[in-house]
Amino acid sequence: MPDHTYESSVIYQPARIHAASIYCSDGRVGEQFDDFLQNGLNLPRYDRVALPGGPACLAGHPQVHLEEKGVVDELDFLVRVHGLERLVLIAHDNCAFYTERLELRDRRLELVQRADLVRAAAYARRVTGLDLVQGFFARRVGERIRFEPVEV
Ligand SMILES: [Zn+2]
Numbered sequence: 663m664p665d666h667t668y669e670s671s672v673i674y675q676p677a678r679i680h681a682a683s684i685y686c687s688d689g690r691v692g693e694q695f696d697d698f699l700q701n702g703l704n705l706p707r708y709d710r711v712a713l714p715g716g717p718a719c720l721a722g723h724p725q726v727h728l729e730e731k732g733v734v735d736e737l738d739f740l741v742r743v744h745g746l747e748r749l750v751l752i753a754h755d756n757c758a759f760y761t762e763r764l765e766l767r768d769r770r771l772e773l774v775q776r777a778d779l780v781r782a783a784a785y786a787r788r789v790t791g792l793d794l795v796q797g798f799f800a801r802r803v804g805e806r807i808r809f810e811p812v813e814v
Contacts, residue, residue, distance in 0.1 A: 675707060680745050682709035684733065684782075685752040686716040686759060691800060694807040695752060698798075702809060703750065709740055715759030717751040717797075718775075720782035725763050734789050741790050749792055751782055751814065754800035754807070775799065776812055783814035 683705075685695050692712075699705045711733060713719060719729040740746040753775040760766045766774055779797035786795050797814035800807050 677707075678709075678744055679705055679707050681705045681748040681750065682711060682737075682740050682744075682746055683750040683752060684711040684713075684717050684720070684786075686754055686757055687712040687714055688754065688758065691754055691807055694800070698752075698800075698807075698809045699750060705748075705750070708750075709744060709746070711736055711740075715757060715763070717753060717782035717786075718757075718759055718764075718778050720751075720785045721778035722781060722785070723764060723778075737786065737790050741792070746790070747792065748794040749786055749790070749796070751779055751786070751795065751797045752800055752809070753779055753798075753812075755802055772799070779812045780814050 683695070683699050699708050713729055713733065715726065719726045719733050737746070737749070755772060755775075757775065760771055760775060764774070776799060779799070783795045783797055786792065795814060797812040799810045799812050801810060802808075
């Protein structure tokens with residue numbers, strides 16, 4: 663048990679934004695993902711679905727079959743209970759999920775990630791019925807992360 667409590671100074675706002683994002687849980691890019699979604703796409707309070715590799719789990723890789731089922735269940739929940747209308751998929755370069763679990767490297771890595779965004783978007787549309795699904799590739803440029811749209 664902690665011996666003190668902490669109260670966030672961020673004001674709670676109950677209204678839902680009806681948008682969610684699926685992205686990698688890598689904490690080194692978490693704040694940049696938040697910044698992009700909240701300020702770049704103007705989606706404050708978006709629902710987060712964070713797991714290693716992010717949208718890779720919807721791209722049909724057998725290594726992530728269990729994760730796929732969990733995320734599909736979660737998307738179904740978000741559509742029914744949170745009134746989800748918009749879904750943003752983000753892949754990021756040098757993602758350890760791809761380099762370690764799928765053992766991909768270098769040029770081939772980004773090609774597979776971009777193809778996975780297309781596959782994941784099609785799958786997400788099919789299982790949720792959503793039309794508005796967007797894809798982005800987060801690229802590290804020096805100390806910054808740049809978010810590039812991907813046609814999905
Ligand atoms: Zn990652």
